[in-house]
Each structure stands twice: as structure tokens, then as C-alpha cells.
Amino acid sequence: MNCWTRRQFGYLAGAACLTALAPRVARSQKSRVVVIGGGIGGATVARYLAGVGTIEVTLVEPKPSYTTCFFSNLYLAGMRSFESLTHSYETLAQRYGINVIHDVAATIDPVAKTVALKAESKLPYDRLVLAPGIAFKFGAIEGYDQAATEIMPHAWIAGPQTELLRRQLDSMEDGGVFLIVAPPNPFRCPPGPYERASLVAYYFKQFKPKSKILILDAKDSFFGQEVFQDAWARHYPGMIEWLPRQFTGGIKAVDVKHLSVETEGETFKAAVVNFIPPQMAGELTQQAGLADQSGWCPIEPTSFESKLQPGIHIIGDAINSGEMPKSAFLANSQAKVCAFAIAAALTGSDLFAPQLFNTCFTFLAADDAVSDSIAFEPTEGTIKISEILISQVGEDAERRRQVVQAANGWYAAFTHDVFG
Ligand SMILES: Cc1cc2nc3c(=O)[nH]c(=O)nc-3n(C[C@H](O)[C@H](O)[C@H](O)COP(=O)(O)OP(=O)(O)OC[C@H]3O[C@@H](n4cnc5c(N)ncnc54)[C@H](O)[C@@H]3O)c2cc1C
Known part of the structure; x- marks a missing residue:
């Protein structure tokens, strides 16, 4: 750190x-x-x-204002307002003299x-x-095009899509299945789909405890897998099921009319589908x-x-x-x-010599978050990892609560750095 x-x-x-x-x-x-x-x-x-x-x-x-994707999973879980994620361009224009054209x-x-x-x-x-x-690569999966996003939102560019998914989760009956389709690499925010599953499970646990979450993954493994699966077992036993590509044979098509997703071997129906495209x-x-x-x-x-x-x-x-x-x-x-x-x-x-680094905070529950800090350096025409520090399974609860506090502080400081 x-x-x-x-x-x-x-x-x-x-x-x-x-x-x-x-x-x-x-x-x-x-x-x-x-x-x-x-x-x-x-x-x-x-x-x-x-x-x-x-x-x-x-x-x-x-857009007249910008809504952050980061922390939007907290909004989906009812833990943060949409307004708190939205930032105007006024300061950039007025204090920094940038000519902002919409x-x-x-x-x-x-x-x-x-x-x-x-x-x-x-x-x-x-x-x-x-x-x-x-x-998005519309057309990569049969049946998933721009129009389909209005029925099966991706909510992977924050804004109206995120609000639509929130409304769908709100009106879903207890006992329903929330299906997330996780995309192939590379994609925006590698821990994002799994943080989403964790926080929607947090919401279900309080308000719709008979509901289930199914993740159909285009991959066979994902970033932070051990930490996520440990948290799912501790906080939401039996609620989240993750099916890798090698199990399903891959995602083949969607049927928006019947709210179903077809894989090589099986068709899965759900009450709400969050389809995150390639x-x-x-x-x-x-x-x-x-x-x-x-x-x-x-x-x-x-x-x-x-x-x-x-x-x-x-x-x-x-x-x-x-x-x-x-x-x-x-x-x-x-x-x-x-x-x-x-x-x-x-x-x-x-x-100056470039210095590139990343710190990502990921929420597993309201009082349980993890972080990863990675430094990078340009090498042989590309950019490679030089140092890495990642949260581990088995950390004590107090440490995880401190990461929640650090994450909230980071959000405020970071958005101030970007939007003034
Ligand atoms: C659910 C989720 C959670 C995430 N959590 C985190 C996190 O905890 N930490 C983290 O670091 N990252 C997180 N991310 C990733 C982060 O949001 C993105 O990596 C980041 O927004 C990328 O910034 P960008 O400037 O490349 O693109 P964006 O922030 O998407 O900005 C692109 C902008 O370009 C505009 N634009 C596009 N085309 C045009 C055009 N032709 N003319 C004019 N304007 C145009 C768009 O309107 C948009 O405002 C998360 C992402 C998701 C989906």
C-alpha cells in the first residue's frame, strides 16, 4: 500500500x-x-x-453529467444513491477553464x-x-443486440442501464433466479461481475432470501476467485452458483421473450437477466x-x-x-x-519516467471488502506487472471493515481528483 x-x-x-x-x-x-x-x-x-x-x-x-461504474454495484444493492455516483462538468469548465462541449x-x-x-x-x-x-460486440451472441439491452440490461456503462437493472431486481419476486452472464477476457473491471453477484446476494439475503443467483461464465476462472468463493460460502451459503465455460460449453444464444440463456448443453431461464456482452x-x-x-x-x-x-x-x-x-x-x-x-x-x-499503478476495492458485503494494489512498468513495448499486493482468504473481520472505510475514502478523493 x-x-x-x-x-x-x-x-x-x-x-x-x-x-x-x-x-x-x-x-x-x-x-x-x-x-x-x-x-x-x-x-x-x-x-x-x-x-x-x-x-x-x-x-x-x-452526456451532461457522468455516473461512475465503480460503486454502481452498491447502488444495485440499495447501499448508495444514484445521485451520489453522478458528477457534473461544472468545476472542470469554471475552475479549470476547460472548454466543455456536449x-x-x-x-x-x-x-x-x-x-x-x-x-x-x-x-x-x-x-x-x-x-x-x-x-459491446453486439451480434457475438445470437439474440443479444442493442434492443435486447432494454430487456436484459448489461449495466456495464453506468446510467439508465444501471437504473433499469435496479428496478428489475426491486420488482423481482422472492424465490426468483437472477442470472448474470460474465464476459470473456479482456473486459472492463475483471472483479466487477463477481462483486455484483456478492452485493445482489447481500440485498437478497435481507429482502428476498429464497432467491438465487446463477453466474454463467464465458471463462473457466476469474480474478480473485478464491476470495469471492470464500465470501460466498461465509455470507450467502447456497445462494450463488457459478458455472464455468468448461461445464456449460459456453454461451450460445439469448431469448429475450422467454428470459432465457442458451449454452452448449442446456437452456437456463431466469426472473432477471444481466447480460454482460463481449x-x-x-x-x-x-x-x-x-x-x-x-x-x-x-x-x-x-x-x-x-x-x-x-x-x-x-x-x-x-x-x-x-x-x-x-x-x-x-x-x-x-x-x-x-x-x-x-x-x-x-x-x-x-x-518523466511513467509510473502506473492500480488499486481496486471490491465489496463482498456491507462490512467486508478486499483490495488489490498493483504497480506496472513499460517493458519491451508493452506494460507488465512489477509489484503486486492482493487481499487473501482468512483475513480477520476488522481488517476487512477497514478496507470498507478505505474504499469510501478513496471514492471521495478519486472523483475529486478527476472532476475537481
Ligand atoms: C460494475 C463496475 C464496477 C467497477 N468498479 C471499479 C472499481 O471499483 N475501481 C476501478 O478502478 N474501476 C472500476 N470499474 C471500471 C471503470 O469504470 C472503467 O475502467 C473506467 O470508467 C474507464 O474509464 P474510461 O475513461 O476509459 O471510460 P469511461 O469512463 O467509460 O468514459 C468514456 C466516455 O467517453 C464518452 N464517449 C464515447 N464515445 C464518444 C464520442 N464518440 N464522442 C464523445 N464522447 C464519447 C462516453 O460518453 C463516456 O463518458 C468498474 C466498472 C464496472 C462496470
Whole structure:
């Protein structure tokens, strides 16, 4: 823990360094950075670059406010309000002077260095940062398309989908089955589906104790499996069943009319289905040719500049991230490395060695949470794990309660760092 905290302070100090990089100059002489996507990665890079006096930052984001995926499982369990997860762009615009435009970036012209917005205006840039998050591979599983999300929500991009799943769980009768389909790797937030199962079980235990949770997994194992299975046995005996791919033969199709999911050998019916589809980098990156055959965007690990298109940086869940999981903590960490690289390219300031780290808090029950802390470093053109510290089975209850407190403190500090 000490390790990442020290490094984090390094980066907070770094924000001050970025602010001090350049003298104040007239608006017309400033370099222009356009950031697409006002989620965790995009808002962070915009906020840190806005501190450089010679850079003018524009942030393009369609939504008027941002709801965090992290802690959304607490909302599903009735432990947190939707409002407490939602953050406005006001401070970024007013205190940091970022030009926030609520629109969709439609196309990129890397030769003319412009981005066309849906509302038809064009934004010129000197450097472009893309942080569009994930898109879903609709059509990968028969029957699961955009329309199906209204019956079987994914709730994997927080917002109306999360609210829909909450309403479905609320109105489900006691004794029903809640079915979660967990996606193949790589996907946003590796512990997320299993945290969701834990917290919905916490809710069921209080209000619908005869209900069951079934996880149909596209994989044969998952991150933190021992810790989760230990918690399920202790807190929710007999309530959660996990079926790996080798048992079911894999997920083949869904039938939204009958609320069923078909695997190789069997069809499973449920009262509520949370279908988390296979994923890829956000649509704009696919359309702009910035993603490779893997569906994710290859980047230079020290600057997050695209390996396919110079002058365009990509951060967050959309990148092919080597050994880094797709997390908000890392999107924020990558954004700071990227901000330093852009500031160095545009102002000639020093380029620091990148430091990337992740701390993930995972809730197993209201008073039982675990954490993992991982440091990374660029090696041989990719990014690999250098240090790792993970919660273990058998830790005492007091320690787990302290992690709950640390998680709540982290949420407040982290969202302040991103949105001001
Ligand atoms: C249930 C769940 C729990 C999670 N828990 C944790 C956790 O505890 N800790 C943690 O670190 N991470 C957690 N995560 C993961 C975390 O939410 C993501 O990794 C993080 O949001 C990624 O940030 P990003 O900036 O890449 O994408 P996002 O935050 O999704 O932001 C992308 C933004 O880009 C915008 N956009 C997309 N296309 C365009 C376009 N063409 N034009 C303009 N804007 C566009 C979108 O509207 C969106 O606002 C969790 C995720 C889930 C689903």
C-alpha cells in the first residue's frame, strides 16, 4: 500500500509541476489539445493539461453529467444513491477553464488534424486524446443486440442501464433466479461481475432470501476467485452458483421473450437477466482505424500515443493494455502519464519516467471488502506487472471493515481528483 500511495503523491505533486511548466501567453498562441470522452481517463487528462498555461483544452462528451461504474454495484444493492455516483462538468469548465462541449465526436481527419462533431462543427487540434471507453460486440451472441439491452440490461456503462437493472431486481419476486452472464477476457473491471453477484446476494439475503443467483461464465476462472468463493460460502451459503465455460460449453444464444440463456448443453431461464456482452474499444476508435484485430488500440507505453496514428493519444479501457486491467484507477494513472507526455511534446518540458499503478476495492458485503494494489512498468513495448499486493482468504473481520472505510475514502478523493 505504501508503495502506491507514495507514487500517487508523486503525481499530485506532478499536477503542480504541470501548472508551473509555462508562462502565460495570449490565447491565439496556445497549443490546442482536444480530448474525446469525458469519463475517467478523458476528464483526468483534460484537468491536468488545463494547468499548463500554454495549452488550450477542449473536452467533448455527449452526456451532461457522468455516473461512475465503480460503486454502481452498491447502488444495485440499495447501499448508495444514484445521485451520489453522478458528477457534473461544472468545476472542470469554471475552475479549470476547460472548454466543455456536449456533443459526439463523429469522425477524425488525422491529416488536417480536425475532429468533426455530430452537430457538424469541426475542432482543429495540435494533439488529440481519445478516451471513449468500451463498446459491446453486439451480434457475438445470437439474440443479444442493442434492443435486447432494454430487456436484459448489461449495466456495464453506468446510467439508465444501471437504473433499469435496479428496478428489475426491486420488482423481482422472492424465490426468483437472477442470472448474470460474465464476459470473456479482456473486459472492463475483471472483479466487477463477481462483486455484483456478492452485493445482489447481500440485498437478497435481507429482502428476498429464497432467491438465487446463477453466474454463467464465458471463462473457466476469474480474478480473485478464491476470495469471492470464500465470501460466498461465509455470507450467502447456497445462494450463488457459478458455472464455468468448461461445464456449460459456453454461451450460445439469448431469448429475450422467454428470459432465457442458451449454452452448449442446456437452456437456463431466469426472473432477471444481466447480460454482460463481449467488449472492444469504443466505436470511434474502430471507425478511425485506431484499433487492431484484437478490437483494442495499440499504444506506445510511455506516452500512450497510438502505434497506428502519430499525434493521437489513447487512454483508458479502449487500449490494448498489456497486463493492466481495465479500471478507473488505471485510466486516471494513464491520463497523468499521457498529460506529461503531451506537455513535453508541446512545451519542451522534461519527460518523466511513467509510473502506473492500480488499486481496486471490491465489496463482498456491507462490512467486508478486499483490495488489490498493483504497480506496472513499460517493458519491451508493452506494460507488465512489477509489484503486486492482493487481499487473501482468512483475513480477520476488522481488517476487512477497514478496507470498507478505505474504499469510501478513496471514492471521495478519486472523483475529486478527476472532476475537481
Ligand atoms: C460494475 C463496475 C464496477 C467497477 N468498479 C471499479 C472499481 O471499483 N475501481 C476501478 O478502478 N474501476 C472500476 N470499474 C471500471 C471503470 O469504470 C472503467 O475502467 C473506467 O470508467 C474507464 O474509464 P474510461 O475513461 O476509459 O471510460 P469511461 O469512463 O467509460 O468514459 C468514456 C466516455 O467517453 C464518452 N464517449 C464515447 N464515445 C464518444 C464520442 N464518440 N464522442 C464523445 N464522447 C464519447 C462516453 O460518453 C463516456 O463518458 C468498474 C466498472 C464496472 C462496470
